[in-house]
Amino acid sequence: MLTDKLLIGILRAGAMMAALVMLLILIFLMHESWPALSTLSIGRFMTDASWHPLEGAYNLMPMLSGTVLASAGALLLAVPLGLASALFIVFYAPLHLATLYKRLIELLSGIPSVVFGFWGLTTLVPLINQWNPPGASLLAGILVLAMMILPTVTLTAYTALAAVPDELLRNAAALGLSRWGMIKGVALPAAKTGIAAGIILAVARALGETMAVLMVAGNVVQYPETLFDPVRTLAANIALETAYAMGDHRAVLFVSGLLLLLLIMVLSGMAGLLEKQRHA
Amino acid sequence: MREITNIHTRQILRDRVVQLLVYAAVLLISMVFIWILADLVRGGIAHLSWEFLMESPRDAGRTGGIASILVSTLLILLTALLTAVPVAWTTAILLVEFVPADSPFGKTVRFSLHVLAGVPSIVFGLFGNAFFCIYLGLGFSILSGGLTLACMLLPILTSTAEAGLRAVPHAYRTSASALGLTRTAALVHLILPAAAPVLAAGLLLGIGRALAETAALLFTSGYVERMPDSLLDSGRALALHIFDLSMNVPGGDMPAYASALVLVGLLLCINTLAMKFAYGLQHRKIMT
Known part of the structure; x- marks a missing residue:
């Protein structure tokens, strides 16, 4: 019995440590961004003339717009393709092909972002450059991001669709619904909360993605006018400047990290609520 | 009609x-x-050779190989795993075996890990830089990078271990206690062995995640490409090497291709193996 008590003590200590990591991260982000939050007014992150941190101009909005546009574009591509992939696995493909394709998507999700970035830099960017220079652009960022969040959309939609009770599908078939009628009228509505949760997770992943976008999007701080303009995202900005940033500049970078974290926490909270709703 | x-x-x-x-x-x-x-494959295969794996990089990586990079990567990975695995697995065991699923403590831990799983890697990088490098004074070092990665791996290691432990049939626990085994003995001799394939799959997934990571290491483990002497030396991970070669070194494309090929090859093997473990368990469950 003594060993049991000892074991539980050790286990509790481990679990406490695991739980404290998140708190520690929040505390340190707050602590590091405090100089900026206390001395600069929040409004300045929106109203400053530009992002020239060395001259004390801290407008984060162009970068935020870059992040939002790149994520939105990636979502527009990845959601239809991901849904089609999930439908293929669950409803269209013969069993062995479905397994094979699912493995392929799982392997795709394991490819590191730096490899996507490298591939984008050596293959996509020159292609886009031929079409409409300079190549390193919002479009390149969107394409690379879309590939990276596609597995998230596909695998969560697959899980949701596979969990639709067989009974519902058989009833639909018995009523003489066509395959698409069954998918659109029965399977998708039954799986919609799970699919939505997956899409939200994919958005969260897109917002936080750094390296791949950094490598292909050109990193010019500006509001893009067309798909072919280079942009810089919030995450890329942190990666580019933290190495040499000092004082207020460093604090503002931590503020943008905090902003990113809060955005993503809200999104994953929403996804969690949807999941709970699904199981209730 | x-x-x-x-x-x-x-x-x-x-x-x-x-x-x-x-x-x-x-x-x-x-x-x-x-x-x-x-x-x-097309870009990297010509440059890839035994010498490439066994030589240290020269001329900012344009020539030479990736030996020191591989050593640094391995050291970062080992540091991360040796820290994260004990914490993650003890957490999982506690959550599954010793705490009711809806207890406040269990809920808090699970919520905290759920949030942690969503933190983007660049934010881990910021945190690691502020906490390990500066606050704890570890500087840009393999140790800082490994510890930062350990924080990142906690959620995935815990959730896979939790799933594996929950998949062990409840009868195992009741029979063990009917035979008078202590809970520790039941855990060590019965439940952990039964869950081992999933634990292994989780471990492999964690390794894959760690190898793929770049942004969290950017300002924690540093950029130095020479052979590390100790854990407090700065060391460049393989993923970071690819980034540096393609972005900062003109003419670094060939070694970058070869390094990317090595990394992707490694990850494909590791992830395929992880899937084998995970699927193998499902099959066994259907059989019995």
Whole structure:
């Protein structure tokens, strides 16, 4: 019995440590961004003339717009393709092909972002450059991001669709619904909360993605006018400047990290609520 | 009657169109995947050789190999795993075996890990830089990078271990206690061995995640490409090497291709193995 008590003590200590990591991260982000939050007014992150941190101009909005546009574009591509992939696995493909394709998507999700970035830099960017220079652009960022969040959309939609009770599908078939009628009228509505949760997770992943976008999007701080303009995202900005940033500049970078974290926490909270709703 | 057949043919037509679109999407994705792999193989295979793996980089990585990079990567990985695995697995064991699923403590821990799982890697990098490098004074070092990665791996290691432990049939626990085994003995001799394949799968997934990571290491483990002497030395991970070669070193494309090929090859092997473990368990569950 003594060993049991000892074991539980050790286990509790481990679990406490695991739980404290998140708190520690929040505390340190707050602590590091405090100089900026206390001395600069929040409004300045929106109203400053530009992002020239060395001259004390801290407008984060162009970068935020870059992040939002790149994520939105990636979502527009990845959601239809991901849904089609999930439908293929669950409803269209013969069993062995479905397994094979699912493995392929799982392997795709394991490819590191730096490899996507490298591939984008050596293959996509020159292609886009031929079409409409300079190549390193919002479009390149969107394409690379879309590939990276596609597995998230596909695998969560697959899980949701596979969990639709067989009974519902058989009833639909018995009523003489066509395959698409069954998918659109029965399977998708039954799986919609799970699919939505997956899409939200994919958005969260897109917002936080750094390296791949950094490598292909050109990193010019500006509001893009067309798909072919280079942009810089919030995450890329942190990666580019933290190495040499000092004082207020460093604090503002931590503020943008905090902003990113809060955005993503809200999104994953929403996804969690949807999941709970699904199981209730 | 004609109207009914009309609707019917329209439905068939619509079914065909949707099917076509789905197949087109799948074909497109598969082709892009093959395109990426083929590009990496074509670009990297010529430069890849035994010497490339066994020599240290020279001239900012343009010539020479990646030996010191591989050593740094391995050290970062080992640091991360040796820290994260004990914490993650003890947490999982506590959550599954010793705490009721809806207790406040369990809920808090699970919520905290859930939030942690969503933190983007660049934010881990910021935190690691502020906490390990500066506050704890570890500087840009393999130790800082490994500890930062350990924080990142906690959620995935815990959740896979939790799933594995929950998949062990409840009868194992009741029989063990009927035989008078202590809970520790039941855990060590019965439950952990039964959950071992999933634990291994989780471990492999964690390794894959760690190898793929770049942003969290950017300002924690540093950029130095020479052979590390100790854990407090700065060391460059393989993923970071690819980034540096392609972005900062003109003429670094060939070694970057070869390094990317090595990294992707490693990850494909590790992830395939992880899937084998995970699927193997499912099969066994169906059999018994």
